Amino acid sequence: MTATAARQQSVVWAAQRLRADLLSLMPVDVFRKVGRINVAVPTPQVLQTPSMWADGQPMTIGEWLSTSQMDLDAHGNAFGVIRQVDGLGKPALIDLVKIDTVSCTVRDNRIVSYRIGGEKTDPRFVWHERQFTIPGFPLGLSPIAHAALSIAGSAGAQKFATDWFASGAMPSAHLRNVDQAIPDPTKALMIKQHFLESTTAGEPFVSGKDWEYKPLTAKAAESGFIEQMQYTDAALTRFFGVPGDMVDVQTSTGSVTYANITQRNMQLLVMNMGGAVKRREDAISTRILPSARFAKLNRSAVLAMDPATRAELFKIQIESRQIAPSEARELEDRVPFTEEQYAEFDRLFGSRTSNPSNTPPVGQS
Known part of the structure; x- marks a missing residue:
């Protein structure tokens, strides 16, 4: 078995790819709270180009989020080395590293040191994100590993949880003083x-x-779990929180239909991706930004609407005075109306303003 054995099921890769791609589409916006209002502030450089492929070849935040999300979904953890810090001691350059090169020293359920490529590294200079954690264990689990430990509907599943790292020709782990x-x-x-x-x-x-x-066969055990339990593609999509029809998996009820694209994407972002996005926002906010600021991944960037629904939304927001027409045009990447365009509207639809003397009082017709 190899580290990629669990991805032999194409639906596993498809689910991971979809989640990573969606994260890569979300710009990172930074805010500070003034009273009860969130005020946008400039995004620091580390949240635009957090790493470098080479001199003059920055790694964009979209690539960085996508790459680290693949590790989170495949292994439950994503690691990086903090190469530079800013004047506040916050990370200014974070180079992601292969998870296979990382091991951890744990004392009293706390990570006291990391080894990256065999070199002992102070935890202060390690970027570590985790997901699907369990009490008393400072590392995250992949969705499949978490499912293997959580599903206890039969004695067979319980036995698997205790024998999870069992293997044959090679040791299941290395326990080293x-x-x-x-x-x-x-x-x-x-x-x-x-x-x-x-x-x-x-x-x-x-x-x-x-x-x-340092576990040696965790990914092989996950692959064995999939094979032994004979899970279908539909069940695997549940482990990753991805609707089956979005990765071309037939559901028991047939094809799923939605009133419009907006409702479909809203379900995906809120019900399926909401937790993962929030965890990443929290990690960025607490470790990269000063305490008075916080980050939000812009979900609206992927919340695509069909043209009719989008036009109706803008109409409602303008009529309810939530946004101005110029703001709606800006969201549509259009320049403000010129005076010539306003004059043309007046010729077609009448004056922009009504005569106050002819306006009846409220409650009268």
Whole structure:
């Protein structure tokens, strides 16, 4: 088994690709609260080009969000190295790293250090996002791993949760003493036995020194979980929170129809992607921005409407005085009306203003 074995089901890749693509379409807007109003402020450079492919080749925020989202959905974690900080000590350059090169040292359910490419790295200089967390474990889980640990409808599923990292020809994980070697083979065997007894029973493993645990076959186990449980494409889309019809999966009720595109996209962004988007907003806000500011991924950028629905929305907003006509035109990437255009409207539809003397009082006709 390889790290990509779980993606042999095309629907798994399609779901991950859809979620990553949607994140990449959302610009990152920054606000600060003034009274009860959110006021837009300039977006820092790190939220426009957070990384560099090479000198003169910036990695845009869309690429960065898409790449890290793929790792979040595939592994439950996304890692990066903070190469530069600004005057406030906040990240100014974040280079994403392959998750296969990262291991963590955990003490009392807290990550005390990271190793990236074999080099010990201070947690302050590691960008770490996680999703689908469980109590007492400081790392995230992929949707499939989370499902494997959460589904307890039968004894078989429960047994799988305890034997999740079981494998045949290769060890399932590497348990290594971080501070010193263990020269005595008898002592090493005793520690291994103690570790296996604790984890098999679902209990915490207690040791006197710091230990580094690096799973070797997690992705292979996920692939085995898919194969063993014989989950259909429709069930796999539920794990990733993606409607089946959006990745060409037939549903039991046949094709799904919607009144318009807006309702369809609204369901996807709110019900399916809402949690993932909010987690990313929180990570960016708390780690990159000063405390008085916060980030929001612009969902409206992907909330496409059919032309008739969009025109009706603008009409309602203008008539209810929520926006001005010039604002609606700006949202449509159109320049404001000129005086010549206003005069043409007046010739076609009458004057823009009514005569106050001919306007009846309110309540009279």
